[in-house]
Structure formats: structure tokens, C-alpha cells
Amino acid sequence: MSSSIEPFVGFGLGMRPQHYPSFIAGEAPVDFVEIIAENFMVKGGRPLTVIDQVRARYPVAMHGVSMSIGSADGLKPDYMRHLKTLADRIDPIWISDHLCWTGVDGFNAHDLLPLPYTEEVLDLVCANITQAQDILDRPILLENASTYLTFAEDCLKEWEFLTEMCRRTGCYLLLDINNIYVSGTNHGFDPLPYLAGIPANSVRQIHLAGHTTGRSGLLIDTHDQPVPDPVWTLYEAACALFGPAATMIERDDNIPPLDDLLAEMDQARRLATSLEQVAA
Amino acid sequence: MTLAQIQRDFCAFIVAAKPDIEPAIAVDAHRGLAVYHHAFRATLIACLRDTYEKTAAWLGEDAFETAALEHIAEHPPHSWTLNDYGDGFETTLASLYRADPEVEEVAWLDWSLRRAFDGIDSKVQDPIVIAGIDWETAVLRLAPTLVMRPMVTNCVALWNAMAEETTPPAVARLGTFHALAVWRGDLSPRFRSLDAVEYRALRRAADGAPFGVLYAELAADLPNPDDAAAFVGGLLGQWFSEKLVIGADPG
Incomplete structure (x- = not known):
């Protein structure tokens, strides 16, 4: 197993069905695309034709939502087998999922559920990551999920948990800047110390997205809005701390025309590039 | 409390609002529980509506959602893929609409076409x-x-x-x-x-x-x-x- 992932620096988009034709034709001016892995973990048909055509045009990052790396009963062999099959088919630049759990005892909530940040959970998550990396024969990236509650037994900050997780397993991070902002607002922490606590050499990818305010007053990670100003500001801070990292706009709902997303992606490119020039 | 117990209690809350999870969460976190409880249903209803698009159009939004909620209550998801969640919904519809066999038949067609799509x-x-x-x-x-x-x-x-x-x-x-x-x-x-x-x-x-x-x-x-x-x-x-x-x- 390769023990490291070389940085891939570029700007991309999450590929959504409304925009498949542009990606199939290679018309979208992006450096890479990110796919939702589960959408292509199928037996046959059009999804596999689409991903083969897109892969011929672009580097592809596989982003999953169902690994459930924090489940107390471990990984699902059937899921991991399908994930490996897709990875073997498309040779992605990397495979990512979320620091979360989605179910236990065979139940699957199909949601990114929060984990207590304790030593017990850290041990379990690290064991599951090691197993996943062995199965996939490569290091993986894990993304910080938005959360709407914390646990009474929490004894680690989220960034402390992420840092130790990377140190123990050799995994990397997909930092979702919007999710940091959402969780920070919901739980009353300052996102800047969070970013400062993250080891720069662990960050391989950044997500930028939008959110909405729910009826409860909590910010909800809907990914259905343009990237808002506070997230751009945090992205600027992340670029200054981490240097160049693959960055993409992640839009999951209320999908706008492709040009709108490309404009947001170009905004990220300009911002990151200008900071790079200042640093040089 | 072990992680396994926390996760079982969490699942019991999002499925059926059973309150056993409450001692494990922070004191100010109850409104967050409601977010997960709501998201669970919303995701599965959206999945069924997407898979059974013509059935939803035939029944109308309210009737479809009522049927979906009944199905969700009786059939918690177990597969790693949402693609599988629609399996059996036509049976739920058949039991709810015994006098209207066209509902189950339209649903069977929706489901069969979806399975064929990526079969x-x-x-x-x-x-x-x-x-x-x-x-x-x-x-x-x-x-x-x-x-x-x-x-x-x-x-x-x-x-x-x-x-x-x-x-x-x-x-x-x-x-x-x-x-x-x-x-x-x-x-x-x-x-x-x-x-x-x-x-x-x-x-x-x-x-x-x-x-x-x-x-x-x-x-x-x-x-x-x-x-x-x-x-x-x-x-x-x-x-x-x-x-x-x-x-x-x-x-």
C-alpha cells in the first residue's frame, strides 16, 4: 500500500446529474471533478458509462457518504467491496468519506451522524480507518461533517480529534470550510483556532459550500446556496495556513446552471492564487 | 456509556423518538436531536418520491407522503445504498390501497424501471x-x-x-x-x-x-x-x- 498521497492542486466541482453532459463532453473548464461514489457503485447501466466517459476527460476524486467509519460495529464488507471495485475501475486521485457514522447493527440512517469526541471513539475510528486503508490499498481522506449536537462525554475538540486521527493512521483530511463554520456557529466555537489546530501537511482537499438557517435557529449544512461571505473569509484563512490544496464547490441541492458554479470556482481560484503570490 | 449503546439509542431516537439517548448528549443539544430526527424522514421520503415518481404524481403529494411515512415506520433502512430503499414500497401501497389496484401496479412499474436502470x-x-x-x-x-x-x-x-x-x-x-x-x-x-x-x-x-x-x-x-x-x-x-x-x- 502506498503510504502517502501526493498533493493534487487544482480547482473543481462536484459532478451533479444536471451537468453530466458538459463533463462527458469535456467542456467544463475544471481541473478535477468529484463524484458521489455511491451513485456509481451499481451493477451496470448508464451510471458506469457516464463515469467512464468523464474519467477519460478529467481526474476524478471519489467522495463517499456510506463508509460509516465511526460505527461501533465496524465497516460493512459489502460496501467496502463495491467501493474497491469502483476505485479499481476509475483510478481516482483519492477516496474520501466523512468522520461520522451512519448506522449500527445493520440499520442505516443514510445521514452523517455525529460522534462523541472521546479516546474510546478515537481508538475505534482509527482501527476502522486502518482497516479501510488496507482494503482500499491506499490512504483515505476524511471530511469534517457538520454537526447539530455535542455529547456529554466529549473530551477532545474536533480539530484535536482530527489531528490525532491523522497522526495515528496516516489518513488525510478533506476540510469542508462551510462545515467548520456551521458547526462553529452551532456549538459556539471560533473557526480560526480550529483551522490553526489542523496539521497543514494533512490537508489534501477543501470543500466550499453554502448553508441555511433551520427553524430551530441552528445552521443546517444544506449545500443548496452559494458560498456565503463568512465561508470565503475562512477559506482565505485556510489558504494562508495550508497553502495550495485541491478546492471545489460542493453543491448538492437547488443546483444552479454550471456557469454559476464555475464562477464560484473561479472566485476560489483567484483568492487562492492571490494569496500564493503574496506568500511568494 | 459505550459508543455502541450511544449509537443504538441515537438510532432509536431518529426512528421513533425514543428518549434514551438524552443523557448522552450535551445539555443544550436537544434541538440538534430534532434536526437528525427530521432529516432521517426527509431523506427517505425524498428517496421514495424520486424512485416512485409517477406513483407520487398519481396519488398526490399528501397521500404519497402519508404512505411513505407508514412505510418508513415499518421498514427502517438496512442497505448501504439508498437505491435499495424503495424495495417493497409497492407492497406497502398494496396494503394501503386494497380497493385501488392501479396504485400498486403503477408503483411496480416505477420500481422495476428504476431497478433496470442500473441493473x-x-x-x-x-x-x-x-x-x-x-x-x-x-x-x-x-x-x-x-x-x-x-x-x-x-x-x-x-x-x-x-x-x-x-x-x-x-x-x-x-x-x-x-x-x-x-x-x-x-x-x-x-x-x-x-x-x-x-x-x-x-x-x-x-x-x-x-x-x-x-x-x-x-x-x-x-x-x-x-x-x-x-x-x-x-x-x-x-x-x-x-x-x-x-x-x-x-x-
Whole structure:
């Protein structure tokens, strides 16, 4: 197993069905695309034709939502087998999922559920990551999920948990800047110390997205809005701390025309590039 | 409390609002629990609405959501993929709409088309191999996505009207035998009606009956046995051209 992932620096988009034709034709001016892995973990048909055509045009990052790396009963062999099959088919630049759990005892909530940040959970998550990396024969990236509650037994900050997780397993991070902002607002922490606590050499990818305010007053990670100003500001801070990292706009709902997303992606490119020039 | 217990209690809350999880969460975190409770249902309802698009259009939003919630309460998801979650919803609808069989039939068509969409690809056999086979004992190889069943209502007309966004006809019970086949030959799923003779032949083929037996049974249904070769040859040609049959294996 390769023990490291070389940085891939570029700007991309999450590929959504409304925009498949542009990606199939290679018309979208992006450096890479990110796919939702589960959408292509199928037996046959059009999804596999689409991903083969897109892969011929672009580097592809596989982003999953169902690994459930924090489940107390471990990984699902059937899921991991399908994930490996897709990875073997498309040779992605990397495979990512979320620091979360989605179910236990065979139940699957199909949601990114929060984990207590304790030593017990850290041990379990690290064991599951090691197993996943062995199965996939490569290091993986894990993304910080938005959360709407914390646990009474929490004894680690989220960034402390992420840092130790990377140190123990050799995994990397997909930092979702919007999710940091959402969780920070919901739980009353300052996102800047969070970013400062993250080891720069662990960050391989950044997500930028939008959110909405729910009826409860909590910010909800809907990914259905343009990237808002506070997230751009945090992205600027992340670029200054981490240097160049693959960055993409992640839009999951209320999908706008492709040009709108490309404009947001170009905004990220300009911002990151200008900071790079200042640093040089 | 162990992580396993926390996760079991968390699941019990998002599925049925059982409060055992509350001691494990922070004191100010209760409104967050409600977010997860709501998201669980919203995700599954959206999944069912997407999979059963024409059924939702036929029932209307409120009735569909009521049925979806009933299904969710009785059938918590277990597969790693949401693609599987619609499995069995047509059975829930059948129990909820016993007097309206068209609901379950439209739902069956929605579900079958969705399964065919990303089901196993049809790999059509080399014609040279097919030409050299002993047809008396050969067993037809059907499209792996093929499903078929009898229907009692004009569900196809209803489904088509909703697909075309036109006013659907009145629900009617069919006077004669009528079955439906759903499969995918190339990239797009398709469906068409089958009469009793064709349905029985395909069903026998699916059960592994040799082609010689199929031929004899089809010929026996004809008023004039001399028409058998042309009739069966025509059917077989149609099945191959539609990729409903994709090859034949030696018996």
C-alpha cells in the first residue's frame, strides 16, 4: 500500500446529474471533478458509462457518504467491496468519506451522524480507518461533517480529534470550510483556532459550500446556496495556513446552471492564487 | 456509556423518538436531536418520491407522503445504498390501497424501471455462436434485468399519461389477460405489454424450458400448425431485436 498521497492542486466541482453532459463532453473548464461514489457503485447501466466517459476527460476524486467509519460495529464488507471495485475501475486521485457514522447493527440512517469526541471513539475510528486503508490499498481522506449536537462525554475538540486521527493512521483530511463554520456557529466555537489546530501537511482537499438557517435557529449544512461571505473569509484563512490544496464547490441541492458554479470556482481560484503570490 | 449503546439509542431516537439517548448528549443539544430526527424522514421520503415518481404524481403529494411515512415506520433502512430503499414500497401501497389496484401496479412499474436502470448489463451473445446451437434443446438467455407480471388495470395508460404530463384516463380493469415486461437492453430501461401467449412463453423460458418445448407449446396454441415456424420465428426475432433475449445456451 502506498503510504502517502501526493498533493493534487487544482480547482473543481462536484459532478451533479444536471451537468453530466458538459463533463462527458469535456467542456467544463475544471481541473478535477468529484463524484458521489455511491451513485456509481451499481451493477451496470448508464451510471458506469457516464463515469467512464468523464474519467477519460478529467481526474476524478471519489467522495463517499456510506463508509460509516465511526460505527461501533465496524465497516460493512459489502460496501467496502463495491467501493474497491469502483476505485479499481476509475483510478481516482483519492477516496474520501466523512468522520461520522451512519448506522449500527445493520440499520442505516443514510445521514452523517455525529460522534462523541472521546479516546474510546478515537481508538475505534482509527482501527476502522486502518482497516479501510488496507482494503482500499491506499490512504483515505476524511471530511469534517457538520454537526447539530455535542455529547456529554466529549473530551477532545474536533480539530484535536482530527489531528490525532491523522497522526495515528496516516489518513488525510478533506476540510469542508462551510462545515467548520456551521458547526462553529452551532456549538459556539471560533473557526480560526480550529483551522490553526489542523496539521497543514494533512490537508489534501477543501470543500466550499453554502448553508441555511433551520427553524430551530441552528445552521443546517444544506449545500443548496452559494458560498456565503463568512465561508470565503475562512477559506482565505485556510489558504494562508495550508497553502495550495485541491478546492471545489460542493453543491448538492437547488443546483444552479454550471456557469454559476464555475464562477464560484473561479472566485476560489483567484483568492487562492492571490494569496500564493503574496506568500511568494 | 459505550459508543455502541450511544449509537443504538441515537438510532432509536431518529426512528421513533425514543428518549434514551438524552443523557448522552450535551445539555443544550436537544434541538440538534430534532434536526437528525427530521432529516432521517426527509431523506427517505425524498428517496421514495424520486424512485416512485409517477406513483407520487398519481396519488398526490399528501397521500404519497402519508404512505411513505407508514412505510418508513415499518421498514427502517438496512442497505448501504439508498437505491435499495424503495424495495417493497409497492407492497406497502398494496396494503394501503386494497380497493385501488392501479396504485400498486403503477408503483411496480416505477420500481422495476428504476431497478433496470442500473441493473446488470445485457451482454448479447455472438450471433455465430447462436447460429451453431442445437435449438431443440437450447435454453434462451433473457436480459438479466427482465421482470414481468400480469396486470389487472390500465396502469400503463396511467403511467404514460403522467410521464407525458397529460390528463390520465379513468382507471379501468382490463377485460382480458394482460402482462407487462420491464427490462433494459442498452442504456435506457423499457417496458411493453405481453399477451397471454407471449407471457407464458417468456415465463417458461425464464424457468429454463428448452426452446423445443416452447416451440411445441406455442405451436399448439395456433389454429393452423403450419403457421408455427413463422409465428415462433417472428417472436424470437422480435425478442432478439429488443434485447429481451440476448442469447441461448446449450441444453
